Amino acid sequence: MFFVDILEIEGLGNRSYLAGGREAAVVIDPPRDVERVVAAAAGRGVRIAYVAETHVHNDYVSGGLELARLTGATYLVPAAARVSFDRTPVADGDTLPVEGGLALRALATPGHTPHHTSYILQEDGREVAAFTGGSLLIGSVGRPDLVEPRLTEKLARAQYASAHRLAAELDDAVQVLPTHGFGSFCSSSQAEGDSSSIGQERKTNAALTKDVDTFIADMLSGLEDVPAYYAHMGPLNAAGPAPVDLTPPRTAGGKEIAERLAAGEWAVDLRSRTAFSAGHVAGTVNFEAEGKLATYLAWLIPWGKPVTLLADSPAQLAQAQRDLVRVGIDRPSAAATGDPAGWLSEGEVLRSFPRADFAALKKAREADESLVVLDVRRDSERAGGYVRDSVHIPVHEVHDRAGEIPAGTVWVHCAGGMRAAIAASLLDAAGRDVVAVDDSFDAALDAGLALTTGPGH
Template identity: 55%
Template sequence: MIEIVPIDTPTLGDRSYFVTDGEVAFVVDPQRDIDRVLALAEERHAVILDVFETHIHNDYVTGGLALAQATGAAYHVNAADPVTFEHDAVSDGDIVDVGAWMRVRVLATPGHTFTHLAYVLEAPGRAPAVFTGGSLLYGSTGRPDLLGPAHTHDLVTAQYGSAHRLIRELPDDAEVFPTHGFGSFCSATQSGAEASTIEQEKRTNPVLTLDEQEYVETLLAGLDAWPAYYAHMGPANSAGPEAPDLSEPRRADAAELRRRIEAGEWVVDLRTRTAFAAGHMAGTLNFGLDGGFATYLGWLVPWGTPLTLLGQTPEDVAAAQRELVRIGIDRPAASATGGPERWVGEEPLASFPRASFGELAAVRHHRPVVVLDVRRSHEWDASHIDGALHIPLQDLSQRMDEVPGGEVWVHCQAGYRAAIAASFLAAAGRRVVAVDDEYDAGVRAGLPVVASAA
């Protein structure tokens, strides 16, 4: 019996897949922390024979080469990809036999990248399964603009053709297993689906229900910014990343933490936004582990800036390290655990208030405050508070001088990004209130909301 085990990485919105017949296995698009894959193989007493890469990833550092080296598996990469490491080059139409029962067929599916591949699993007694990477996703497709505007039109057209090739060549009951689409910015749109088939996608996926021109126009109109760290993922993956070092970082005392902050380094507090607002070391930045930690830190940090991680426990620091190696930030400069009272030494704790949209509505009746919206552009265009200033979170550190003087009430859609922004503003000496509330509550609170002219 064939077992397909998804390996979720929810913080990046991706899935890898471990596929076994009970004796041997193959893996599709493994993340950098390959110990999760090795643990699955050990639990199931299966030998990993093959590792398949659907494309040179833009949103994470692959663990494919490291996994192949650790297990002796063949590492299958598109023959057209300009990689510099040893691999088994595959092309459209190739067949790879995995053990006695599993057969993997290679299909060229350009669109997310020019050299994108899908892999079709064929085995006796079951419907085919197709591992679509960033091609056909649940209710969507992979975005076609990550290689730059000069290539976007060609890629979105290719993406349409690839999706239609899949439905021509695969039966309706073929199962679909994408890598992206679970929150990854590599997906054009997001879906809440957890499973699908070719038949389901034919009925619901815009790439298969719209004509080509309408699909292209609709998809391109909905694209928004992607994380800045994506620029570093392709080169890292083409070079062949090694297995990560997840050993504990060196410990820093209060004096060292202060020196690092004053030197312009990032000292990152991993606690929840509630805990951070209540008391923190002045100058630290809050990227809580309870949200999109790696995505937003990787998006905002100037690449190569030394990072020091502050967690309540060593396990918190270890969890942050694991997330960071997935996007190519390999070794923290230092770490500290315990709590802010330990981190500050003789310094007083810093803090700032949190509030609801109802409290924002009330305070605006009594005195002027700056309302700062740090959501992305498409969120702002859909609806925003009248009179608010819009600076997307990823731009805030470079546009701090655009925030008017006075008390700043900063909000996003649900509170996580607002807390990050509040920590930046507080570190810059601004008087800040973090709105920790759902955006829709602003309407119910009577705040005047308008839509952009766009």
């Protein structure tokens, strides 16, 4: 009897898989921090026989090379992928024995990348699960625009064809087990649900229910901005990622933190947005450890910029390090934990700014119509409605476009509060007076704020 264990990569919206039988298993698309995978295999009492990549990833640094080295597993990488390390190339139709009646068949599914390959788990000749990587997702497909702009439409057509190949070759009962699509920006649209099958996808997936031209036009028109750090992930994975070092960083006191900030480095406060707004070191920025830390910090920080991490506990710091190595932020320059008062240099005091809801914004606007409302949601979110006369700068552009924000106190909002807190901290670090709106955007209408749709600045 086979098993499939799902390894959620929280924060990145991805999954890795451990699948096998009584004695041997295969790992699909492992994360950079491989200890968790090794522990999962040990818990099952199985040997990792194969480590398989569906493609050279653009959204995270793979742990495949290191996992294969540690376990002695055969490292499977699509033959057409250009990489700089030794691996076992796999091509369409290759079938690899796992144990007994279990086998893994490679099935070429280009589209997310030109070399993308899915893996089909077979039990006694019957196909039971499809590890579809960034090809067929739950209700969607992987985006085709991450490799090269000139290839986007060609890859989109390949993605459509690959989805149809999977649907044509596999039975309805076969599980669909994608790597992307659980909040990942690698998905071409927001996927829904946690599990699926080929039969379910035949009924609901746009790639299988629309004609090719309609599907491509709809998909390409709906693509969001690509996180900036994606540009660095593919090259890192193709070169062969180095082993990670998750030992605690050196401890910095208040004087060193101030010196690093003065030198233009980033000091990232990992505490909750509530705690940060109540009191923080001037010049620091807030990326909540419990939010999508890796995605948003890697997206916003200038690539390679030294970073100091400030956490409320060693456990929070350790988890943040683990999250960040997954996106190539390998070693913090320094760190500090505990009470933020201990992070101050001599003569400094903690800085703070207010938090509010949309009802408070309505009252403040009635008292002062000139106050600045900054909307940091994505373009697609704003298209559904926005606060009249608000300024729109998506959160990932706030650092570079802060000079475009009019003078005055800035009330920053997003859809729920997390991105508003990031943007508010960036503006606060730049010396602006801010109010972070920590509220659901649905409450804006209930509060009586005037909303509008259509073109907006």
